Amino acid sequence: MSNVLSWNCRGLGSIPAVNALRRVVINEKPQLVFLQETKLHSYEMERVKKRLNFRGMFVVDCVGDGRRRKGGVCLLWREDWDITILSFSTNHIDSIVNAEGGMTWRFTGIYGFPETENKAKTGALLKTLHNRESMPWLCGGDFNLMLWSVEKQGGGDFRFEEAELFREACDHCELYDLNYVGHPFTWTNNQGGDHNLQERLDRFLANSQWQTKFGHSYVTHLEKRRSDHLPILLSIRTKLPQSGKKRNKRLFRFEEMWTREEECGEVIAANWRKGGDAAVNVGRIASDLREWSMAKFGDFAKEMRMLKEQMGK
Incomplete structure (x- = not known):
């Protein structure tokens, strides 16, 4: 990027x-x-x-x-x-x-x-x-x-x-x-x-x-x-070309904690204002929310896994 x-x-x-x-x-x-x-x-x-x-x-x-x-x-x-x-x-x-x-x-x-x-x-x-x-x-x-x-x-x-x-x-x-x-x-x-x-x-x-x-x-x-x-x-950002290797698709989950951040609504509104097909808009919103969340909170899912592993020891 x-x-x-x-x-x-x-x-x-x-x-x-x-x-x-x-x-x-x-x-x-x-x-x-x-x-x-x-x-x-x-x-x-x-x-x-x-x-x-x-x-x-x-x-x-x-x-x-x-x-x-x-x-x-x-x-x-x-x-x-x-x-x-x-x-x-x-x-x-x-x-x-x-x-x-x-x-x-x-x-x-x-x-x-x-x-x-x-x-x-x-x-x-x-x-x-x-x-x-x-x-x-x-x-x-x-x-x-x-x-x-x-x-x-x-x-x-x-x-x-x-x-x-x-x-x-x-x-x-x-x-x-x-x-x-x-x-x-x-x-x-x-x-x-x-x-x-x-x-x-x-x-x-x-x-x-x-x-x-x-x-x-x-x-x-x-x-x-x-x-x-x-x-x-x-x-x-450009859409990166997909490699020949098949990859498992990541399931998108909307996190409840995002709703406490004003920027979350701004990411959604900015994408929706671009117009176009609703399905395309939703896909674009999901992609941008993932990127925004990573920048804002880091990889909290990975951190949760690490904490669970440490608690299991």
């Missing part, structure tokens, strides 16, 4: 900010990282790259100096991945990924235009980047746009015209939202009470070719760090 991390880090000019990013990288072990709003120049990002122990990097410098700095995007990758940059701007990095195992696909990191008057430019950028080639295509980042009204909580009225621009661009590019596990919003204004505003601005999108190739992948909204944006992590 490989991981892709996207995070609007809101500046990496301080040691605590870099340490926060480093903790995420150590915990999640991503092979590819797309950062937005680094507020750094390339020579400054070089120090961050060394601190994070990445081999490859491509940087689009921030604009301005001192406290007036804004923007800046960066793509980082591990030694077992080869990245070819196709195009870039202050709002995107487009690339071809050659991952281990001979997997080749396209990744486009997006930093959406934050200004209200420029929101339409994000949709126009996506349309410009779209082509009719059948290559698997993944997009990720802070789009600064939402698709649906449920992706906003608090604040003023939902801007349906902006959402329609985003949906129209996604339809044109044949990109589909990859649903997630975790907190439903990725950005907050950090205010309390009635003044609190939360929105889902960060996401991964993929075309049908990418989803067919990596159909068991899933997105996790990670816990909040220093930024007002959550880091989001895409775990890329």
Whole structure:
């Protein structure tokens, strides 16, 4: 399994900010990282790259100096991945990924235009980047746009015209939202009470070719760090080919203790939102619940057997 991390880090000019990013990288072990709003120049990002122990990097410098700095995007990758940059701007990095195992696909990191008057430019950028080639295509980042009204909580009225621009661009590019596990919003204004505003601005999108190739992948909204944006992590999984040797099928058992964890419901909901045949959904849910349980609790069945053996001695 490989991981892709996207995070609007809101500046990496301080040691605590870099340490926060480093903790995420150590915990999640991503092979590819797309950062937005680094507020750094390339020579400054070089120090961050060394601190994070990445081999490859491509940087689009921030604009301005001192406290007036804004923007800046960066793509980082591990030694077992080869990245070819196709195009870039202050709002995107487009690339071809050659991952281990001979997997080749396209990744486009997006930093959406934050200004209200420029929101339409994000949709126009996506349309410009779209082509009719059948290559698997993944997009990720802070789009600064939402698709649906449920992706906003608090604040003023939902801007349906902006959402329609985003949906129209996604339809044109044949990109589909990859649903997630975790907190439903990725950005907050950090205010309390009635003044609190939360929105889902960060996401991964993929075309049908990418989803067919990596159909068991899933997105996790990670816990909040220093930024007002959550880091989001895409775990890329392919269905492994079955060997010629016949193996006994493992019977799936739903564990009662899972119901005490909120994440259990999120795993089920994220899979069900993908749509499709009910039997396929149930099979996918069972597979993902097994993996989530192993990560959350470890192999408790094995531990129980070991304890019983010890008690029998």
